[in-house]
Amino acid sequence: MALATATNVQSVEIGSIGLNRWWRVVGGMMMNIALGTLYAWSVFVAPLEKEFGWKRAQTSNVFTIAVVVFALTFIVAGRLQDKFGPFWVSLTGAVLVSLGFFLCAFTHSLMYLYICFGVIGGLGNGFGYSTPIPVMAKWFPDKRGLAVGLAVGGYGAGSALFGPLANLKLIPAYGVHTTFMILGGIFLVMTVIGAFLLKNPPAGYKPAGWTPAPATAKSSATTQEFTPSEVLKTPAFYFMWIAYALGTSAGLMVISQLVPFAKSVKIPSAALLTLTLVVGAAGNAGGRILSGWMSDALGRLNVLRLMIAISAISMPLLYMAGGNVAFLYVMVFIVYWCYGTQLSVNGSATADFWGTKNAGMNYGMLFTAWGVAGIIGPRIGGVLFDKYHNYQMAFYTAAVLAAVALLAEFLARRPKHV
Helix, strand or coil: CHHHHHHHHHHHHHHHHHHHHHHHHHHHHHHHHHHHHHHHCHHHHHHHHHHHCCCHHHHHHHHHHHHHHHHHHHHHHHHHHHHHCHHHHHHHHHHHHHHHHHHHCCCCCHHHHHHHHHHHHHHHHHHHHCCHHHHHHHHCCCCHHHHHHHHHHHHHHHHHHHHHHHHHHHHHHHHHHHHHHHHHHHHHHHHHHHHHHCCCCCCCCCCCCCCCCCCCCCCCCCCCCCCHHHHCCCHHHHHHHHHHHHHHHHHHHHHHHHHHHHHHCCCCHHHHHHHHHHHHHHHHHHHHHHHHHHHHHHCHHHHHHHHHHHHHHHHHHHHHHCCCHHHHHHHHHHHHHHHHHHHHHHHHHHHHHHCCCCHHHHHHHHHHHHHHHHHHHHHHHHHHHHHHCCCHHHHHHHHHHHHHHHHHHHHCCCCCCC
16 A cells, blocks of 8 residues: 555646646746847837937847847856856846846946847846756756757747737837836746746756666767866857867858848838748747757757858848849748747757756857857948848858858767767
8 A cells, every 4th residue: 555655746746847847848938038039129219210310330239239248157157157146047037137137127228238138138038048058957958959959949939928018019109218118027027937837857867767768879968067178178159169169150040131032133021021020930949949959860960060051052042032022022021031040959969968067158268159159140241231232142142151160060979988
């Protein structure tokens, strides 16, 4: 009788933990949907420029500052997450990103906007984004790619949800300042709930019935725990960093030039909004989720190589699509998909290759590649357009960067403990 009771209790506990781990995914998605509104920055640009007479070069610096602060903060936040757990780190991100948006309502100067959206919002993104990936990696050793993809897929979906809401409903009805307030309040609720759901599993946790894949399997994960200093001694880190930096630089070059390119080929305004805020965001989110799921079966590096190769081919095709709206939609979806893949699968690969104990800081170091891409990608695209006065060179150069990224990804190998 006692044995039967103990067995029943064990099954309930296992079932409870199984349910709990999917709530962690919900928490990660809620956090990232709010944070992902960073990609919808463009909807705030026009009303702010109209009100204050600012130039595009000035307002574009807001996004650049946010990206740089985001990437640099991720390292510190990742380390704090590894040491103290995800709750307080993610709660800090929740408060900061919500505060940044709310304070933007009182914008009166560029410097004020740089601080509120760029610095405070960037800090909030760094702290908030640093927790879901390590938490998912620990709860889902059996479905790591899918779980990480679902959590960070929210970041890709954020602009698709809140971009049209702000652009079509809130700004026309209430103005850009009140819209910042409204979004700040919504984000506070979403991110605080997300922070409470983001908890690490018990020590030694394994999903019921799960057996780790053998070391020879494509989806196998290391049984070693690398410290950050040990990660920096592995050649794989540098090849993956180069591939990450150049692959996302290529994507951001095209993404940053997408709106002016679409206008140059006479894409109607309604189709343009759909192109950037719906088709692009859907591809971004889809790449994070489905490519993450694919990587569980095919292997992280194999999926990264495949998607970067597709990216190199699709960028010239996107340029060739020109004013063909249907073809342009397809190619934009693919480019965003390949871009989103890198932001999902690299997170899962970090946990697989170097362990989960220090996954926050280890991925933070790799994630600096995206920070570099956020600076150089759009700037290279802008310089090429200014020099050649067409978008062909920018799109073809992006394809070359993707090809170099592919070479670096092929040179990367699963690291061995040093």
